[in-house]
Amino acid sequence: MSAITHRGLGGAAGAVETSPPPALTEVQASGLCDIMLRVSGVRIDAAKRSFLELRVGRRLQATGAADFDAYLAHLRGPSGAAERQNLAEALVTHTTSFFRERAHFDWLAQEGIDQVVASGAGRSWPLTVWSAACSTGAEMWSAAMVLDQAARSRAGGLRWAVVGTDISRRILRRAATAIFTEDEIEGLPETFRRRYLMRSRAGRRPLYRIVPELRAQARLAWANLSEPARGPALTADIAFLRNVLIYFPPSEQPMIAAGVVGRLRPGGYLVTGHAEGLSRVPEGLRQVAPTLYRKEGP
Ligand SMILES: C[S@@+](CC[C@H](N)C(=O)[O-])C[C@H]1O[C@@H](n2cnc3c(N)ncnc32)[C@H](O)[C@@H]1O
Incomplete structure (x- = not known):
């Protein structure tokens, strides 16, 4: 299964470069990383100068800033809010x-659904899986396919929804x-391709394209994991918080996880990426497997 990136899918990140970006100094690099940390909570290593030069160099071209100092001045200025978001992007x-x-x-199909159905999900309310850093939606649709399969095979069916x-x-x-x-669909099993793709x-x-039956059960919304109070109203039974915690400083990861757990139903599950064990398990959460946590509840 190969990973994909979407750096070039439109917007300024896909802009054609006409000249190499100017060299980035250590001071400028840490200035950019500080702003990034404040805007998104995400820590970028200031030593990754060529990465920063390339990605931020495109923003220089898009904004017409003469050099990194001019760009930083714009970011820090009173009209810099929109560009601070563009930097984070x-x-x-x-x-x-x-x-x-x-x-x-596999856990979702074989155990996870049964676990949360036992507390009422899928019948009293739609069993909801939240992809908390959904990127292109591949994670959310993968969960949707598993849920739809379960709905088809379970006596009495299953009400379900996915949120990205x-x-x-x-x-x-x-x-x-x-x-x-x-x-992008390389990792998708053939049976799922036939049933869920047009x-x-x-x-x-x-x-x-994902079939309309799955799209009808899905919702997408903007949310910053660092600012849980600003996100959409949502209550999930299972939250996938995968391959995003690594971008936060270790000391802040439990706080980010706690923000997600706050939107889980009691008895719900938090799933982290395989490389993302939590150094401190937030209160009210119990680790049940290396990357799986259950919220206390019925
Ligand atoms: C590496 S992708 C992971 C996608 C998916 N969860 C997976 O495991 O395949 C990380 C995603 O996290 C998002 N992200 C980064 N910082 C975030 C934040 N502070 N709040 C919400 N999403 C964030 C990025 O935009 C990106 O789409």
Whole structure:
């Protein structure tokens, strides 16, 4: 299963470079990383100078700033709010794929659904899976496919919904299309492709769109994990918080997780990425497997 990135999918991140970006000094790099930390909570290593030069260099071109000092002055100035968001968009990474870290989807199909159904989900309310840093939506649709399969096979069916949130408005617009390329669906099992994708016949390269039955159960919204109070109203039974905690300083990861847990129903589950064990488990949460946590409840 290969990972994908969406750096070039429109917006300034995809702009054609006409000249190499100017060299970034240590002071400028840490200035940019400080702003990034304040805007998104995400810590970028200021030593990654060529990464910063490339990504922020595109913002220089897009804004017409003469150099990094001029760009920093604009970011720090009274009219810099919109560009601070653009900076955050330019520096986050959207790598994702269908059924990434497959074990989590196996757990969902084999145990997770049963666990939360036992507390009323799926009948009294729609069993809701939240993809809390959804990128293109591959994670959210993977969960949707598992839920739909369960709904078809369970006696009495299953009411379900999926929600995807992300800090990047650009990637959310992309996710809202529910359209994927051949490369992007690489990890998707054949049975799921046949049941849940529509293939477009137009154009030289085939494109695949998620079927309307799944799209009807999905909602996308902007949310910054660092500011849980500002996010959309939502209560989930299972939250996927995967491959995003690593971008936060370790000391802040439990606080980010706690913000997500605050929107879980009692008895609900938090799933983190395989490389993202929490150093401190937030209160009210119990670890049940290396990357799986249960919120206390019935
Ligand atoms: C590497 S992708 C992970 C996608 C998916 N969860 C997965 O595991 O495949 C990280 C995503 O987190 C989003 N992100 C980064 N910082 C965020 C924040 N503070 N709040 C919400 N989303 C954030 C990025 O925009 C990006 O789409």
